Amino acid sequence: MRTLKVSTGEQTYPILIGRDLYARLPEWLRSRGIGPDRPLMLVTDTHVGPLYGEKVAGPLRAAGYRVGEASVPAGESSKSLEQLSRLVEEGLRFGLDRQGVVLALGGGVVGDLAGFLAASYMRGIPFVQLPTTLLAHDSSVGGKVGVNHPLGKNVIGAFHQPLMVVFDVSTLRTLPRREVVSGYAEVVKHALIADASFADWLLRNSERLLRLEPSLVEEAIWNGCRIKAEVVSQDEREAGLRAILNYGHTIGHALEAASGYAGLTHGEGVAIGMVGAAMLAEALGTARDVVEPTKRLLQAFHLPVHLAGEWPEEKLLELMRRDKKARGGVYAFVLPERIGSVRLVRGIPEEAIRRVLRRLKSG
Template sequence: MDQLTIATKSKTYPMYIGTGIIDQLPEVIRDTCKTVSKVLVISDKAVASLYLDKVLGILNLHFQKPLSFIIPAGENAKSFEKYYECQTFALEKGLDRSSVILALGGGVVGDLAGFVAATFMRGIPFIQIPTTLLAHDSAVGGKVAINHELGKNMIGAFHQPNAVLYDIDLMKTLPEIELRSGFAEVIKHGLIWDPEFYRWLTNEITSLEDLQGEKLQHAVLKGVSVKAKVVSEDEQEKGLRAILNFGHTLGHAIEAESGYGKITHGDGVAIGMIFALKVSEDIFNINLSSEKLREWFSLFGFPTSIPDEIDRNKLLERMKHDKKATSGKVRMVLLKDIGETAIQDIDDANLLRFLNEFH
């Protein structure tokens, strides 16, 4: 088992990564939460059908009547309605400020459960138990939120978990499309921060079948390590943390314009990263081997261009409503080299040109 310490200005907490470590959940809860009156597990239907009974069985041996609340699987669950239902359930079951919420699932569950914890009685502890590769990114850093029809993650808070327990065994049942989605964020961490890790990925991972066992655990550990370093320096995205949005400006716009859930987050980010490299090459007059990245992405089945049916002008408007936009200008994270980022404001005319030229 590997252990990382996530250190931010507001909280320092442990992250455990290993195989078969879910049995240590009660110990993690006791070590990181002072007193525990009630335990509420929030999960989605897909994950709950696989792992909820096991988790509740483990908790039953140490805590009185652990509770569970199940949301639908998919991005649409990050809604006002499901958020309100979670809050109502917590109030009806008598949760108080000494209660703890466990987020058992992927990024959607983590974001929603974390936002519920951040706002229930002005904030109670929660613990992330990721079950997807994508959640290696979202489970660390304390960004919790729900979606609005005008934008992804527009209503949220910064609320750090008390701990993250990442059992690699819980990813064995992950569908291939979700494994691919999470792998996009792993690649992102190499591109923005760690050239050596990026080279390891391109050499060692040539198909999704390579993402298992020791290679999967190493990829998770290195990806989380990058996220932890960035978050420790900039918890609330006022500076450095913005680089974690590499590929997301266009990726989020494609997700929103397609309709949440129609394209996975990772597939959107994959398109966004290729686009960001193309823009970087143009603006800085450099060669970042964007076509080689595109070819490598195609090995995993990633989409490598904007879907034809999506209107580029509508994408531009979506990008201008992004949380990182300033004074109506789109702010993009670009690369000057692998591991060397640059933040750039791009005007509408140039951005629309880039979108139209990106095939």
């Protein structure tokens, strides 16, 4: 098992990464001050619950904890005020009080939703993250929790740090292949923004990582969490530095939105977005030799590196002007300086972006 300490302004919490960890939850909860007198509410989704719900709840009940369970339909659409309200109802019915603790078992959707439940329920109760997707290594660090609104993704939310994160990598074995590949896009992103030697390591081990060899996966997740934690601890409320975590997301989010969140997964969009950002940096002359190594690494994880099919250029540009980093209609991108280092650049000329979009189409 690997451990990592995340320090935020207010507190420090551990991330535990390893195999078959859930049997030790009672012990770890007690060590964080949560004894069997505290009611626990396990929140999961319809895919993950049947697979791992009992593995989590069983040992806790055996140790004398009272565990309530609530499940939401699998998928992004459950990150909604409707599901939040349903969970509040279930919590009240179960007797979750101010002493209660929420356990979030699932991917980023459950983590964000159950985390926001914990942030708002009776003005805030603790929660524990039990991530079950590779992507959730990203969402379990940083304390961002929330739900979507019909008019925008993640527009209702809060910062709420977990009490601890227990990442049992054994659960990844049942994750659909496309989700595995997509999750590696964020791992690659963490390497590309901050750690060239981690990027080398990922390239050398991509096939074994795709086969989910546990000790390698643990190391990859540990490094991804470490890098994100380092960035976040320097900029907890997203004033500046934290923007670099958005590498690849300007184009990526635009592609996701333009495809109606159906054609591309988040990771696939981010992969293409990182190639686009590298092309932009080379075109603007702020970096050399970044496009090819970026592509090589992404392709090693079977991620897409160019745009297939037709994409509405004007719509993509409009979406990028609305990106959260943009100010007053001026484009802002996180651009690589070299492999392992990026910075936020404002005032990117539109013509350069158009050329990149065309180049992304031609492969």
